[in-house]
Amino acid sequence: MKTILYITSSVRSFKEEETQHQSITRLLGERFLEQFRLRYHDVEIIHRNLSIDPPSFLTQEFIAAAFEKAELTSEQKAVLKMSDQYIEEIKQANIIVIASPMYNYGMPAVLKAWFDQVIRVNKTFSFDLARGDEPLEPILSGKSLVLLASWGEFNFRKGENKYHLNHLSSHIEQLAPYLGAEQFFEIASEYQEFSDDRHRASKLSALTQVKELANNLASI
Numbered sequence: 001m002k003t004i005l006y007i008t009s010s011v012r013s014f015k016e017e018e019t020q021h022q023s024i025t026r027l028l029g030e031r032f033l034e035q036f037r038l039r040y041h042d043v044e045i046i047h048r049n050l051s052i053d054p055p056s057f058l059t060q061e062f063i064a065a066a067f068e069k070a071e072l073t074s075e076q077k078a079v080l081k082m083s084d085q086y087i088e089e090i091k092q093a094n095i096i097v098i099a100s101p102m103y104n105y106g107m108p109a110v111l112k113a114w115f116d117q118v119i120r121v122n123k124t125f126s127f128d129l130a131r132g133d134e135p136l137e138p139i140l141s142g143k144s145l146v147l148l149a150s151w152g153e154f155n156f157r158k159g160e161n162k163y164h165l166n167h168l169s170s171h172i173e174q175l176a177p178y179l180g181a182e183q184f185f186e187i188a189s190e191y192q193e194f195s196d197d198r199h200r201a202s203k204l205s206a207l208t209q210v211k212e213l214a215n216n217l218a219s220i
């Protein structure tokens with residue numbers, strides 16, 4: 001059996017029967033899961049819809065509990081409960097699919113809040129000054145991370161002239177090892193704000209790539 005952790009973060013929804021104001025990242029996510037299920041039947045999907053059920057922001061109490069070395073109090077356990085649950089979901093997953101829009105050149109706040117909850121000392125990374133200037137090391141391994149993105153402008157892909165403005169893809173790629181991801185894939189639809197032929201072509205191309213990637217990952 002394979003487990004896919006599916007994280008969605010757009011404030012827009014996606015419904016098959018509607019045509020207006022549909023989330024492109026959710027569309028790409030749905031098509032990925034659909035295609036994967038066609039190729040690989042024994043799959044469990046854990047869906048975290050962060051815009052409907054947003055993670056809490058970190059607090060001083062959270063940090064204190066996360067770094068506590070002694071036995072945790074019941075209050076501290078309660079503060080970490082959601083984080084524990086999110087981390088458990090990551091541990092279970094073979095593939096993590098993150099469907100994320102670009103908001104203000106980066107990831108949505110709810111997605112950043114989720115990363116802040118799951119990148120946690122002695123759970124998803126270890127910290128040891130004996131390693132010198134690089135004391136952090138990921139704990140989890142063996143997973144694949146798929147980023148399904150959409151943005152209104154264009155030329156934000158790696159190697160293109162506006163990649164340096166894209167803080168969404170580079171940020172998530174940088175964080176990927178802390179989720180245990182050893183492989184990082186990204187598919188993006190561009191030009192959403194222009195609603196023109198370039199947008200239609202880009203979306204279509206993203207959908208084709210999604211299908212191919214789902215087939216490939218399902219056959220590993």
Ligand SMILES: Cc1cc2nc3c(=O)[nH]c(=O)nc-3n(C[C@H](O)[C@H](O)[C@H](O)COP(=O)(O)O)c2cc1C
Nearest residue numbers: 010023024025101102103104105150151152153192
């Ligand atoms: C609050 C907000 C901020 C956005 N910021 C950017 C941006 O900085 N750059 C960009 O190219 N598009 C930006 N967009 C456009 C979205 O990335 C685009 O609409 C994308 O398709 C959203 O994903 P979704 O279709 O899954 O909702 C923004 C949209 C919203 C609603």
